[in-house]
Amino acid sequence: MAKLSNMTQHQQLPLFDLDSKDLMQQQIKVEEQVVEAPEIESEFAKYIVYVDESGDHSLQSIDENYPIFVLAFCVFHKRHYSEAIVPALEKFKFNHFGHDQVVLHENEIRKEKGVFNLFKSKEQKNEFLGELTSIIEYSNFILISCTIDKRALTKPSDFETNPYHTALGFCMETLHGFLKEKNQHSKRTHIIVECRGNKEDKELELEFRRICDGNNRLNIPLPFEVIFSDKKVMSSGLQLADLVARPIGLKTLRPEQENRAFEVLEPKFYCDGGRENVGNGFKGVGMKIYPVIKSEKPR
Numbered sequence: 001m002a003k004l005s006n007m008t009q010h011q012q013l014p015l016f017d018l019d020s021k022d023l024m025q026q027q028i029k030v031e032e033q034v035v036e037a038p039e040i041e042s043e044f045a046k047y048i049v050y051v052d053e054s055g056d057h058s059l060q061s062i063d064e065n066y067p068i069f070v071l072a073f074c075v076f077h078k079r080h081y082s083e084a085i086v087p088a089l090e091k092f093k094f095n096h097f098g099h100d101q102v103v104l105h106e107n108e109i110r111k112e113k114g115v116f117n118l119f120k121s122k123e124q125k126n127e128f129l130g131e132l133t134s135i136i137e138y139s140n141f142i143l144i145s146c147t148i149d150k151r152a153l154t155k156p157s158d159f160e161t162n163p164y165h166t167a168l169g170f171c172m173e174t175l176h177g178f179l180k181e182k183n184q185h186s187k188r189t190h191i192i193v194e195c196r197g198n199k200e201d202k203e204l205e206l207e208f209r210r211i212c213d214g215n216n217r218l219n220i221p222l223p224f225e226v227i228f229s230d231k232k233v234m235s236s237g238l239q240l241a242d243l244v245a246r247p248i249g250l251k252t253l254r255p256e257q258e259n260r261a262f263e264v265l266e267p268k269f270y271c272d273g274g275r276e277n278v279g280n281g282f283k284g285v286g287m288k289i290y291p292v293i294k295s296e297k298p299r
Contacts, residue, residue, distance in 0.1 A: 034262055044189040045179060049082060050074045050237030051196065053173075054245035057164040059111045059150060067151050070249040073144040073169035073175060073191075074241045075270075086236045088214055092135060096128060103231075104132070104239040106246050136243060142178055143244065143268040146170040146288040147252045153291065165207040169287050170213050173218055178270050185223075192227045201228055250288060 049118075054070040056063065063072040076085065091101045102115055109116045119125040146167035153159065158166075172191075174221070191208075194199055205226060212222045229235055247261035269279040270286030 033200055038092050040109050043188055044144035044159050045076055045177065045184040045189040047182070047184060047189060048076050048078050048237065049175065049189065049191040050076070050235065050241040051191060052238060052245050053164065053167075054249045057148075057162055059153070059159050059163065059253050066249065066253065067149070067251055069148040069150065069163040069167065070252075071164065071171055072078045072145050072241055072245040072248060073171045074237060074244065075087055075139065075142040075144065075175065075178065076237060080140050081181070081237065085135075085240070088135050088139070089239065093133060095131075101234070104243065105276065132243070133261065133264055136240065139197075141240070141268060142270050142286070143265055144171050144174045144178070144270050144286050145245075147249060147289060148290050149252060157292075160206070162203070166202065166290060168207060169211050170203070170290065172208075172222060172224060173216055174270060174288070175224075176218065176220075176222055188223050188225055190225050190227050192229050192235065192237060193229050248287065262276045277299050 009293060046093055049072055051071065053072070054067050056070050057068050076246060089104075090100050093102050093104075095114065095169055096118075108133075112119065112125075119128065148163040148167055150163070171251070174187055175191075179187075179189060193204070196204075205228075208224070208226045212224050214221050216222065229238060244261075244265055250257065251259055251262045266282070269278075269282035271280060271282035272285055274283050283289075
């Protein structure tokens with residue numbers, strides 16, 4: 001995970017100047033090699049995790065147009081998140097809406113609902129999407145996902161398990177692997193999820209605690225803590241997680257279809273081989289599909 005550098009004056013992101021096509025890249029991209037000031041030892045991990053989903057977790061009624069469920073973990077270094085990503089999204093909103101009281105939802109943007117019914121032309125919408133894609137592209141975060149392909153489920157036990165809970169277990173186990181590489185696996189790591197409803201939240205919290213107590217494929221306790229965030233809270237991390245989940249699902253559903261959004265995400269997936277192998281070796285590692293397809297190696 002790249003660390004945040006001290007940007008020079010000409011690299012600072014101005015509030016209302018987004019005319020140059022290269023501006024977002026120059027302002028948000030974080031240098032790879034930086035020496036950070038010594039940090040105070042903390043009980044908390046240096047990373048924060050934001051979670052969102054795409055599709056529904058029902059197995060009783062499967063949507064033929066989108067018969068999959070995707071859970072996406074966006075793992076941010078807290079310093080980079082607070083000093084680069086949050087300001088970039090705030091300034092993006094000021095430029096396009098004049099204020100920052102807007103929650104970026106992929107579904108509403110795609111269907112131009114509510115405040116996103118603002119585009120006067122196709123060119124204006126493409127410019128909006130291009131700038132938003134640039135923020136995602138040049139923001140440093142690790143992506144971990146699990147896609148449940150409902151079409152491929154055959155075991156009776158699969159239909160007795162909530163797809164959200166299945167995906168959650170895979171993602172939490174992979175997250176532990178990443179944190180272990182960073183020597184952060186023994187510290188408290190907060191995982192932020194959006195509230196979905198009282199019943200669903202209670203079931204999710206119960207499953208989360210069960211996994212943390214050692215009921216996982218690693219057979220070890222996990223020092224993770226779940227935080228339920230109200231939909232009214234405008235969390236930059238949750239908004240980015242919302243934007244990445246559907247492109248992952250579409251890649252599984254229609255792998256041959258052009259998917260620019262997924263191309264931007266490929267280098268962010270947790271993978272074998274570390275930073276020297278970004279964009280490769282992530283299938284079956286940072287990007288899991290269940291049931292496992294033949295081309296993937298089970299982990």
